Each structure stands twice: as C-alpha cells, then as structure tokens.
Amino acid sequence: MTKEKKMVITIPREELMSPGHLACQGCGASLAMRLALKALGQKTAVCIPACCWAVIDGPFPYSSLDIPIYHCAFETAASSASGVKAGLEMVGETETTVLAWAGDGGTFDIGIQALSAAAERNEDIIYACYDNEAYMNTGIQRSSATPLGAWTTTTPVKHYKKERKKDIIGIMAAHEIPYIATASVAYPEDLVRKFKKAREIKGTRFIHIYAPCPVGWKSQPEDSIKLAKLAVQTGYFPLFEIEDGENWTLNFKVKERKPISEYLKLQGRFRHLKEEEIAIIQKEVDTKWEKTLKKCGL
Amino acid sequence: MKKVIMGNHALSYGAMLSRSQVIAAYPITPQTQVVELLSEMCADGTLEAKFIKVESEHSAMAACLGASLAGARAFTATSAQGLALMHEMLHWASGGRMPVVLGNINRAMAPGWSIWSDQNDSLSERDTGWIQFYCSSNQEVLDSVIQAFKVSEKLMIPSMIILDAFSLSHTYEVVEIPEQEKVDGYLPPFKPPFRLTTEEPHAFGGLTSPDHYMELRYKLQKDMEKVPALVDETGREYEKIFGRRLSQVDDYRCDDAELILVTSGTAGYTARVAVDELREKGIKAGNLRIRLFRPFPFEKVRQIVSSAPKVAVLDRNISYGHHGIFYQEVKSALYGQTAKPTVFGFIAGLGGRDITKDHFKEIVEYALSKDKAEEEIVWIGVKK
Ligand SMILES: Cc1ncc(C[n+]2csc(CCOP(=O)(O)OP(=O)(O)O)c2C)c(N)n1
Ligand SMILES: [Mg+2]
Numbered sequence: 001m002t003k004e005k006k007m008v009i010t011i012p013r014e015e016l017m018s019p020g021h022l023a024c025q026g027c028g029a030s031l032a033m034r035l036a037l038k039a040l041g042q043k044t045a046v047c048i049p050a051c052c053w054a055v056i057d058g059p060f061p062y063s064s065l066d067i068p069i070y071h072c073a074f075e076t077a078a079s080s081a082s083g084v085k086a087g088l089e090m091v092g093e094t095e096t097t098v099l100a101w102a103g104d105g106g107t108f109d110i111g112i113q114a115l116s117a118a119a120e121r122n123e124d125i126i127y128a129c130y131d132n133e134a135y136m137n138t139g140i141q142r143s144s145a146t147p148l149g150a151w152t153t154t155t156p157v158k159h160y161k162k163e164r165k166k167d168i169i170g171i172m173a174a175h176e177i178p179y180i181a182t183a184s185v186a187y188p189e190d191l192v193r194k195f196k197k198a199r200e201i202k203g204t205r206f207i208h209i210y211a212p213c214p215v216g217w218k219s220q221p222e223d224s225i226k227l228a229k230l231a232v233q234t235g236y237f238p239l240f241e242i243e244d245g246e247n248w249t250l251n252f253k254v255k256e257r258k259p260i261s262e263y264l265k266l267q268g269r270f271r272h273l274k275e276e277e278i279a280i281i282q283k284e285v286d287t288k289w290e291k292t293l294k295k296c297g298l
Numbered sequence: 299m300k301k302v303i304m305g306n307h308a309l310s311y312g313a314m315l316s317r318s319q320v321i322a323a324y325p326i327t328p329q330t331q332v333v334e335l336l337s338e339m340c341a342d343g344t345l346e347a348k349f350i351k352v353e354s355e356h357s358a359m360a361a362c363l364g365a366s367l368a369g370a371r372a373f374t375a376t377s378a379q380g381l382a383l384m385h386e387m388l389h390w391a392s393g394g395r396m397p398v399v400l401g402n403i404n405r406a407m408a409p410g411w412s413i414w415s416d417q418n419d420s421l422s423e424r425d426t427g428w429i430q431f432y433c434s435s436n437q438e439v440l441d442s443v444i445q446a447f448k449v450s451e452k453l454m455i456p457s458m459i460i461l462d463a464f465s466l467s468h469t470y471e472v473v474e475i476p477e478q479e480k481v482d483g484y485l486p487p488f489k490p491p492f493r494l495t496t497e498e499p500h501a502f503g504g505l506t507s508p509d510h511y512m513e514l515r516y517k518l519q520k521d522m523e524k525v526p527a528l529v530d531e532t533g534r535e536y537e538k539i540f541g542r543r544l545s546q547v548d549d550y551r552c553d554d555a556e557l558i559l560v561t562s563g564t565a566g567y568t569a570r571v572a573v574d575e576l577r578e579k580g581i582k583a584g585n586l587r588i589r590l591f592r593p594f595p596f597e598k599v600r601q602i603v604s605s606a607p608k609v610a611v612l613d614r615n616i617s618y619g620h621h622g623i624f625y626q627e628v629k630s631a632l633y634g635q636t637a638k639p640t641v642f643g644f645i646a647g648l649g650g651r652d653i654t655k656d657h658f659k660e661i662v663e664y665a666l667s668k669d670k671a672e673e674e675i676v677w678i679g680v681k682k
Binding site for chain 1: 319320322325345348350351352354357358360361362363364365366367368369370372379386387390489493494495496498500501502504505506507510543
C-alpha cells in the first residue's frame with residue numbers, strides 16, 4: 001500500500017475581502033491584500049494612502065473589505081497609522097493590528113519620510129508595501145522602485161529607466177526594526193506565514209510584497225503568477241526575512257536560477273531591451289543575489 | 299488657581315485640561331513652548347496622552363487625524379511654514395469631519411524669513427473648512443481651547459486657535475487655570491458618531507462620485523452655519539461655570555460710537571487704550587474685536603457696526619491684489635443692508651512691525667476727517 005500523502009492547507013478560509021472590488025484582471029495588489037487579511041484577521045484596521053488600492057476598495061459608499069479603512073493622504077500611510085494606533089490605544093482598543101498598506105510610490109518616494117520616522121520611533125504598526133514598480137493609479141509613471149531598463153510613461157522607450165531600483169530593504173534594515181520580510185503573491189503560504197508572524201511581533205514591521213500589474217507591465221493577466229514565480233526563481237526578487245535588522249534568513253534557496261531574460265520577455269515594458277542591455281541587467285541581478293546570499297550566511 | 303504664564307503655555311494648559319489623548323507635533327518658532335510643555339506633561343503623567351514626535355507638520359496633522367478617527371481627542375500646534383505644510387491635511391480634517399484642535403501662532407510667511415507676527419499664515423487657510431478663533435489674551439487662549447473642543451466635537455469640524463507671535467505667544471499674563479473637575483463637567487469625553495474600529499468596520503474617505511460628494515460638502519457648510527450660535531451657547535455655559543463669557547465678537551464702547559475700529563488678535567487691546575484716550579478728548583470711538591473669523595459672524599458684525607457712521611478695519615494681513623482680509627469680510631457683511639457705514643481699510647503690522655495706540659489715533663483721525671478713503675488701502679507705518 002502506498003503511503004497516503006496529506007496536503008496541509010495553511011491559508012485560512014476566512015475571507016475579509018469580497019468580490020466586486022475594482023481591481024483589473026491579474027492584479028497582484030488585490031491578491032496580496034486578500035492573502036494578508038486572511039493572516040491578520042478581522043481585528044485589523046488599515047490605512048490606505050493614494051494608490052491603486054484607494055480605488056480597488058470600491059467607490060463610496062461601498063467597500064470590499066470587512067475591516068475598517070482609513071483612506072489617508074498619499075504621503076501619510078506611516079504617520080496616519082501611527083496616529084490610528086495611538087488613538088486606538090487611548091480609547092482602550094489595544095488588540096487591533098494597525099496596517100499601513102501603500103504602493104511603491106507611496107513607500108519608496110513620497111511616503112519615505114513618514115515611514116523612516118515611524119520606523120525610527122518603532123511605531124507598533126505593520127507597514128506593507130505592494131510593489132508594482134511604478135505609479136500605476138495615475139497611469140504608469142516611474143517611481144524609484146521602477147527597475148533598471150523598464151519603460152514607463154515618464155521613462156519612454158528611447159529614455160528607458162537608467163537608474164537602479166531603490167534598495168528599500170537596505171534602508172529599512174538600517175532602521176533595525178524588529179521584522180522585515182519580502183513576500184510574493186505567487187507564494188501564498190509563505191506570504192500568509194509572514195503576516196501571521198508579523199502580527200505577533202511588537203514594533204514596526206515592514207513587508208515588501210511583489211505585486212505584478214499587467215496593465216503597467218504590458219503583460220498578460222494570466223501570467224501574473226508565473227511572473228511572480230519567475231521573479232523569485234531568477235533571483236530578481238528573493239524571498240527572505242530579517243529580524244532586528246541583522247538576522248537574515250533566505251526562505252527559498254533557488255539552486256539553479258533561471259536567466260532573467262525569461263522573466264523580462266513576458267513583459268512589454270522590457271521589449272525594447274537589446275541583448276547587451278539584458279546582459280547588464282543579468283549582471284545586476286547576479287550581484288544582488290550574491291549579496292543577499294552572503295547576508296543570509298550562505 | 300492663578301498662574302503667570304506665557305501664551306504658548308496657555309495653549310498647553312488648554313490642551314491638558316481638555317484631556318487631549320493624542321498629541322502629534324513638530325517644532326517651529328514661535329510655537330515650541332506649546333509642545334515642550336505638553337511633552338513634559340505626557341512624560342511626567344500630568345497628562346495621560348500619547349505624544350507622537352513626528353518628522354514634519356504634515357505628518358503631525360496626519361497623525362492627529364488618524365487618532366481622531368480612532369476616537370481619541372487630538373491636539374497639535376504650529377505656525378506659519380508649518381501650517382502651510384499642513385495645508386493638504388487641513389482639508390483632510392474638515393472634509394473627513396475630524397474635530398482636531400490646532401493652536402496656530404501667527405507668524406509672517408517666508409521669504410524673507412521672519413519669525414514675527416502677522417496673520418497671512420492662518421488667513422491663507424480661510425477656505426479649508428476650519429473654525430478659526432483669534433485670541434487677544436492668554437486667558438482667552440486657554441479658554442478657547444476648551445470651548446473649541448466642545449464646539450468642534452459637537453459639529454465634527456476642526457478648530458484653529460490663533461494667537462499673535464511674541465505679543466501673545468511669549469508674553470506672560472495672569473491666567474486663571476480652571477479646575478480639572480469643572481472642565482470635565484463642561485467638556486465630556488469625545489464620543490464621535492462614527493469611528494475607525496473593528497467592531498463596526500467602515501471605510502472612511504474613499505472614492506466619492508459626483509453623486510455623493512456635493513452632499514458631503516453641503517452638510518459641512520450647513521454645520522458650519524450652526525457654529526456662531528453654538529459659540530454663543532457654549533460661551534454662556536462657560537461663563538456659568540468659569541465666570542468668563544466667550545462669544546463670537548467682543549465689542550467695546552460701540553453703542554454710541556461715531557467710529558468703530560474693527561480689529562482681531564492682540565491689536566484689539568491696543569485699540570482700546572486708544573479708544574479710551576480719544577473718548578477723553580470727546581471723540582466717540584469704539585472697538586469691535588472679531589474673535590470668530592470662520593464662520594464669519596455676519597449677524598453680530600452687522601448688528602454692532604450698522605449703528606456707527608464710520609468703520610475702520612485694521613488688517614495685519616493682505617490678500618495681494620485685493621485688500622486686507624477682515625476689511626473684505628466686513629464690507630461683504632454690510633452689502634445690501636439699509637444702514638451702511640462708510641468702511642475704511644488699513645493695513646499695518648506686517649512681519650511683526652509694532653501696532654501702537656498712536657497708529658489707532660492716526661487711523662481715527664484719517665477716517666473722521668474724510669468722507670471716504672482716498673485710497674482703497676491705507677497703509678500705516680510703511681516706508682514708501
Ligand atoms: C500629494 C499627492 N501627490 C500626487 C497624488 C497623485 N497620485 C495618486 S496615486 C499616485 C501614484 C501611486 O503610486 P503607488 O504608490 O506606486 O501605488 P499604485 O498606484 O502603483 O498602486 C499619485 C502620484 C496624490 N494623490 N497626492
Ligand atoms: Mg505602484
């Protein structure tokens with residue numbers, strides 16, 4: 001008799017996000033929220049600044065989330081969440097998890113001042129950045145999270161993005177906050193585990209979620225998960241955790257990394273790249289990967 | 299208990315006695331003592347509140363709004379550049395109906411850098427949907443904070459308590475510090491009708507289509523219109539408990555006046571010294587000090603100034619290309635009325651230049667000797 005293998009489902013069944021939201025097909029950001037809330041549960045309050053998620057939630061008077069939402073100003077996710085946490089504590093609601101949920105623009109660019117300040121104060125909040133690598137809500141403009149080589153409306157094909165993606169993890173690690181993690185919508189168990197773990201830690205927790213955007217990346221909606229997987233398998237977006245700013249753990253040890261070209265070729269935003277430019281990007285990925293391994297003690 | 303305190307500390311005591319629960323602030327001259335004292339009070343337990351030491355005024359207001367939405371009473375203070383940096387969040391506060399109270403020290407806007415008083419900072423925020431109180435004594439500053447929380451929380455509209463840089467913020471005066479129990483009797487705990495809580499999840503401030511947005515603004519205006527009466531009502535209640543009346547405006551020897559000087563802030567008290575001296579010489583002058591600027595106390599202003607043939611408005615501010623802002627407002631209050639005094643507009647004291655009683659005498663002399671102003675703006679003490 002063959003031994004019966006049991007699959008353990010670690011993702012809670014409870015849904016705090018309803019259908020009928022306004023996300024596009026294949027939106028990584030909406031899936032990320034759905035999964036994150038499964039982990040965090042109903043006793044969560046979220047601050048959402050200007051970003052796609054300010055729209056995805058649904059127009060007034062509707063909301064697709066079964067938790068309280070504060071739609072706050074673009075640059076204020078971290079400061080608004082700090083205030084909400086302080087306010088809730090003062091009125092005796094100490095158990096509520098306060099989540100700041102912002103895009104890459106709201107995190108890497110306009111909101112970084114408030115984020116850095118909240119991290120330095122070690123505010124008791126979870127800050128999640130869903131990274132679709134541009135300002136998508138306003139029509140695909142570059143952010144400092146847009147990767148080298150990418151097209152956006154403000155980095156047109158002839159002048160595609162010549163700068164590297166900002167190292168937000170390095171910045172957050174330098175703040176020595178208790179918990180930092182990267183997560184991906186293609187690895188839901190890992191994502192859920194990280195949010196659950198974050199929920200139990202006190203202080204500022206930062207989770208960087210890789211979230212494909214078919215509209216902004218000029219990719220197929222059905223390829224979103226495939227792309228998110230490739231990002232991990234190529235080493236472009238490694239999945240890891242950092243505790244107290246120094247203890248790095250790699251969660252997925254990719255033995256044979258796939259070439260970055262496999263990842264790039266599925267996206268129209270990289271279509272203009274020539275072979276030598278792809279080679280440069282490959283080198284960048286290799287260097288970054290080696291650095292990450294080293295930090296993880298591998 | 300009586301204490302000799304500076305205007306800035308009057309704000310801190312007001313915030314403390316109001317039992318502010320969350321304070322988020324960022325330092326700026328001439329506001330710093332407000333938050334220094336509050337952070338001490340939080341640290342030593344005099345005030346049971348969380349003090350969030352944010353990295354900018356923008357974040358200060360954002361944090362206050364988060365706290366207010368969560369159901370906590372929130373207070374902050376700032377001045378000039380800081381208030382301007384908050385501008386976006388000021389709209390957020392009123393539009394989101396979050397009754398935060400903010401102390402603003404009137405300071406001139408840069409450039410050139412100035413730390414001295416004028417009103418262009420707060421008046422630039424005239425249309426953000428905040429209630430604005432202009433104070434003329436440290437006692438009034440303290441009392442106004444407590445009253446403002448009451449008015450704001452009743453109508454869910456934020457309030458700004460405004461005081462002149464240095465001539466009030468750093469001036470020491472005797473202030474009666476009310477007893478905590480009495481303040482508690484006047485100002486009940488903050489209980490908003492809706493708040494951010496997992497017990498009853500709502501989404502606040504989401505995408506609002508043309509089908510709904512206008513009604514939200516209509517309601518804000520309708521509630522703004524209730525402020526003047528509520529200021530009088532809560533002001534009388536305040537008098538019953540604390541012995542000091544708080545009202546929309548404060549008039550002095552206006553009943554039989556041939557000329558009324560309209561002022562705001564500390565200039566009001568200077569005007570009164572001039573009024574008394576002029577009266578001794580047989581000149582019937584009076585003073586109307588406007589305390590509530592937004593919403594504008596149309597009825598009160600009409601009632602008081604209509605009986606005088608002439609009105610002279612002193613502005614420590616200017617709307618470039620137009621005129622002093624109080625002058626515009628007073629004129630608009632009188633438009634279409636049967637009794638229409640001649641209104642003169644004077645601008646003085648920008649960037650902290652002194653406004654003395656002699657300036658008021660000059661103003662009175664000018665207004666009484668002319669049928670109408672020779673210039674739309676009469677500048678006082680400017681080196682042309
Ligand atoms: C102060 C301010 N500046 C600009 C905007 C316009 N705006 C709204 S969303 C957005 C881009 C958001 O980008 P990101 O944070 O990456 O989120 P995404 O739209 O990609 O989900 C911009 C520029 C704003 N709302 N507020
Ligand atoms: Mg984005």
